[in-house]
Amino acid sequence: MSAASVASALGLAGLEAYFDLGDALATRDPKAAGVERLDGLVEHGASPRASIALMNASKAHAFLQGRQYVTPHDVKSMAMPVLRHRVAVSYEAEAEGMNSEDVIQKILDSVLVP
16 A cells, blocks of 8 residues: 555544635635635635645645644644645735735634634
8 A cells, every 4th residue: 555545545533624614715715714804815715626735735744744634733734835826915915015825824823723
C-alpha cells in the first residue's frame, strides 16, 4: 500500500464541515462565513476544488505527523500553502496594504475550530 493510499484513507473526525464551511467558503463570501471585516476585500475566493485540496493536504500532513486522523491544527497548517495562490484580493485590500496571506490569516483567526 502506498503512502498516498494510506493518507487518503485517514479519517476526518468530524472535520468535514470545517473543510466545507471554513477557510475556502470564507474566501468566497466572507460576510456569510461571519468574517464581515473582510467583506469587499476579496476579489476572487478559493474554489470548491480548493476545499478538496485543503482536505487532501491536511490528510497528508496528519500522515506525516504519524497520526491516522486529521485535526484542526493540520488544516490550519496547510491552509496558507493551499489557499494563498487561490485567493485574489480586491483593489481596496491592496490599497490597505493587504495581500492574500493577510486575508487568509484573518480567516484562520476567525473561523471557529470544532
